[in-house]
């Protein structure tokens with residue numbers, strides 16, 4: 001598994017147009033040592049170098065992992081929109097901040113300079129203020145991948161409002177729950193979005209969601225496709241007309257370092273999604289520092305991250321890292337498969353992207369569809385850095401990415417991190433770290449990793465150890481709390497192994513100290529890089545059935561959801577499988593829908609009534625060995641006393 005090492009190609013450094021930020025592994029090791037030995041000195045220096053504080057901080061850090069009360073850069077004041085917009089607009093207003101590539105390759109792309117961005121963000125910020133949005137209020141954003149979505153995030157930040165971006169693939173029910181939890185007065189959306197040639201009815205979904213949200217007084221809608229929408233007078237406003245009323249510059253609100261910048265919902269191992277809250281200074285520093293060192297971003301770069309702004313990857317690496325560092329972010333509204341499988345190559349060559357950051361699920365799809373000759377015509381000469389995120393990347397997919405898109409000339413970084421960590425925590429540094437295909441590799445600066453034995457709870461020191469991955473020192477971009485439920489925050493991350501942050505992932509440290517991520521050890525399934533909790537899906541079916549949701553390996557999506565369902569009715573209605581799938585699509589999102597549904601008479605349970613997923617997983621993956629089943633009531637199809645487990649497929 002860990003034998004193959006791919007060294008950074010010699011020409012990478014020789015042909016670097018700006019000179020890499022780090023000279024090599026010696027510098028990485030020295031800086032890493034310093035970041036662990038003297039974290040406060042290290043982080044204070046980074047913060048002063050990479051962020052612009054309107055009032056300097058007096059204390060770098062207080063708090064501990066055991067208490068879950070970490071705070072950074074106290075006394076400091078800054079504004080994320082100032083750091084991402086104003087300072088670049090002042091220095092170089094004509095530099096392009098955002099390039100938008102539409103879904104359809106025949107439609108024109110758009111470029112927004114830092115100077116223009118300042119105007120767009122200011123106007124929208126003024127408009128939000130006029131709608132009564134105040135410092136600390138949460139604004140919900142439900143939008144496709146267009147520049148206006150970034151304007152909306154930064155406009156919130158400008159007036160000190162907290163943004164909550166909900167992925168535009170979520171259903172109206174899921175959106176409603178998130179708007180209600182955030183108690184948003186204002187929701188920002190578009191008439192429609194467009195993906196893979198299809199219209200996404202964003203406004204219609206918002207209309208349905210806000211029916212049950214008395215907190216919402218304003219829905220601001222950007223015109224995007226020109227599609228028909230229904231209109232509620234007094235509540236709905238067209239942004240395009242409204243924004244003309246506001247000035248193209250308003251000053252940014254000074255925020256305390258620890259004021260929240262955004263809320264983002266993610267799945268945990270229990271049913272209800274968690275609203276993870278991130279701070280202003282700490283989060284922004286994590287984005288800036290990993291952008292600089294992991295991706296080696298320079299101001300002239302054009303960074304293309306295919307991650308949607310509805311997920312943390314989109315927040316940190318489509319929006320905040322590129323903009324805080326003052327480079328160009330390339331955003332793409334479409335899919336890798338429309339109108340053809342060469343779409344990513346088209347986007348990269350058309351916009352001369354220097355970086356391309358994507359997920360293994362897209363790569364697996366392309367790997368099965370693309371032949372070398374399909375992509376030969378594209379000019380990829382500007383491309384310097386490739387990145388992977390979201391799930392473990394199998395060595396063969398890694399190699400395909402490196403060889404076919406990277407032409408063996410680039411550096412490929414596998415980046416491991418989470419919504420809660422804010423920015424990368426394990427990653428190979430572009431152009432620096434010798435790469436191992438399929439391996440996230442080494443800890444980022446300031447991240448003190450531990451592998452823990454899940455049984456004894458003891459840290460496993462040294463190399464060649466397998467266990468669960470934890471972190472033993474606080475770092476600035478860690479999430480500060482879960483909205484409305486600090487106890488859940490403590491129990492999920494800090495009370496599992498006292499004194500450590502628990503990631504929920506299994507990991508192996510090889511003989512070179514490289515970290516191999518082995519996937520979740522809790523009840524979270526990762527479908528195409530989207531996190532979803534098994535119990536969230538199970539509880540959505542509770543009315544109709546008792547269900548066990550199992551993640552099984554899948555060639556295309558990494559893991560696929562299988563549902564094993566025991567119905568509450570004595571008769572099994574025809575077509576019930578499709579009905580259940582539809583129900584999940586509507587109540588959560590299409591990506592949460594099971595690939596297969598198995599209707600069974602009874603689920604295997606322990607004597608105390610807990611479903612034994614381990615057995616179902618083995619059945620579904622074709623394993624014959626069931627392990628110890630002495631405590632299981634309905635143990636296996638072979639057990640004569642039990643009803644056959646699978647009635648029909």
Ligand code: 6R9
Nearest residue numbers: 389390391392415416417418419517520531
């Ligand atoms: C950034 C993001 C986090 C979970 C995480 C892990 C998996 C992410 C990975 C990876 C192996 C990588 N994960 N990156 N596993 N190698 N490079 O995806 O955040 O949506 O919160 O998911 O994704 O299981 O715990 P999030």
